[in-house]
Amino acid sequence: MIDPIEKEKQNISEELEQIAEDSRNLAEELGLSPRDVKYWIVDNDEMNELIAYGGFQQRYPHWRWGMQYDQQQKQNQYMGGKAFEIVNNDDPCHAFLQMSNDIADQKAVITHVEAHSDFFANNQWFDDNPNSSDMLARNSEKIESIMEDPDIERSEVEKWIDNILCLEDNIDQYSEFVWRELDSSEDQETPTENPIENLNLSEDVERAVLEDVQQNEEKGTYLDDTEKDILKFLIENGKQFDGETSEEYEGWQLEILDILREECYYFAPQKMTKIMNEGWAALWESIMMTDEQIADEKDLIKYADHMSAVLNSPGFNPYSLGMALWQHIENTVNRREVVDKLLRVEGITPDNFRRDVDFQRVHDILDKRDSEDIVERNYSLTRIQNQGFIQDIPLDELRKSYRYVVDRDRYSNIGEALKDVDYERGWKRMREIRETHNDVMFIDEFLTQEFVDDQEFFTYEYRVAHQEFEVASRDVEDVRKKLLLKFTNFGKPTITAATDNFRNSGELLLLHEFNGVVLNLQSAQEVMKRLFEMWGRPINLATVGLSVSEEEMDYAHSEGVEPEPEEVPVLFKYDGEEFTEEKPEPLIKERLKADEVDYSTKPEEWVQE
Secondary structure (H helix, E strand, O other), X not given: OOOHHHHHHHHHHHHHHHHHHHHHHHHHHOOOOOOOEEEEEEOHHHHHHHHHOOOOXXXXXXXXXXXXXXXXHHHHHHOOOXXXXXXXXXXXEEEEEXXXXXXXXXXXXXXXXXXHHHHHHXXXXXXXXXXXXXXXXXXXXXXXXXXXXXXXXXXHHHHHHHHHHOOOOXXXXXXXXXXXXXXXXXXXXXXXXXXXXXXXXXXXXXXXXXXXXXXXXXXXXXXXXXEXXXXXXXXXXXXXXXXOEEEEXXXXXXXXXXXXXXXXXXXXXXXXXXXXXXXXXXXXXXXXXXXOOOOOHXXXXXXXHHHHXXXXXXXXXHHHHHHHHHHHHHHHHHHHHHHHHHOOEOOOXXXXXXXXXXXXXXXXXXXXXXXXXXXXXXXXXXXXXXXXXXXXXXXXXXXXXXXXXXXXXXXXXXXXXXXXXXXXXXXXXXXHHHHHOOHHHHHHHHOOHHHHHHHOOOEEEEEOOOOEEXXXXXXXXXXXXXXXXXXXXXXXXXXXXXXXXXXXXXXXXXXXXXXXXXXXXXXXXXXXXXXXXXXXXXXXXXXXXXXXXXXXXXXXXXXXOOXXXXXXXXXXXXOOOOEEEEOOOHHHHXXXXXXXXXXXXXXXXXXXX
């Protein structure tokens, strides 16, 4: 007997085949080049499992998946939340459609997926030949076999995984993942306190070596080449200490470190391009569904509700920000192309541009919404919401464009000039950006004051004097810095490993690259406890705190002004029992400055001498 649910899945699949084919053809006509996509129809429970597993059908055994499944199930049941689709970065891509979706939602999902597939295929931060499902399945089987080994305590494996997952964002996401080279001498023991005592050196030579080590410690040479990839650092340097001697990690521990580190690098590009990727998919989905009418008349109202819910969901919304920024780029590039032509018309200059150009006529000439050419009929500047975009060009941008204009007075009138407009210029530039950028680069380069004003963005801060959050700035530089802090290193603090033998005592030293945002001390201490379980010896973390005296606080409250906190370098240490703090050495203090990413509003005040 045929399972009725499987029969329904088959019927839905057959119904969507033509829609998927039409969407793929349309995506390619629009200039996209997606990978092949395999669509799967799943029920509600299967979708919850996929969400719990991060979009994949098989993951290693761990309690986190059950917790995420329970959260998703409760969200569906009590909060009305619904997952419409999941797509992963395979080649071909695999996309999962929920069978409870109506036809309008299925169309929206399919067009959205095709754009995601294009992004996966063309963005340089993603692997050229992904086989993620196979990789994750193999990893799952390896870890499961370790857990089933009768010589290994399952609880120890689970605790080891928990400890590693605390460090999953502490990798060097801008570098290529490289497997470690296996060392045949992994199981050899090495003393901790004096690593040269087993070399049978004479007392004079041993003393000279130790003096050299001490001098290097004093010079701070160990700070010259810190490691951002802490998981890699543990693989290469980590040892377990039993109070007297240190031993290399056991084979199963190294294998799990390797496995989870590989998965961290696989998921890193998705975290690094969340705004770009979701905005890209939302933009092309909208064009395909509405302008190119994948959604027919009876689907439009349902689709409008669907899109409104996605773009207006509360909290930080990568769909909304990403789509708006892509549209701003498209409009800006297209405007630059049109303005370049208009500034070549006889008598048109930046100073008389707004007075002498008939912008309604410009719009009417550019408007080719009935054209058979898909690029011309989707030209962004002729959309109703963008009709004032050319006229609103800032004067300084006009003058900048005019400086680079050649062949001035080339055209005798506006109509003649607009015949040479390249309608595809915006899309071409967008495809270039899609290939090369990640979210940090995307925001840093394309967030403008015009965009900030149009979207009514602002920064807010907690004002100690008033004891409440207030609008701090609407300036693009401040907004950009706040956003970049959210995406640099996945929004997490950048911590690097400096040495595995701090103060020549086998202790681990970590450095926080301070960028104006202080560490959450409670979270940092919890991670240090986890690291101690892996390292077995004291963990040191150098960072910067902010201090405000009682006198300054009283003055701030009485005068209604903000106190200016003092930046104080501090070294925290955890020895397995308690936390202590002290002032770090001057060389460590100097190294705390974030010299690669500088988003502080007052960088000159960082870590003052």
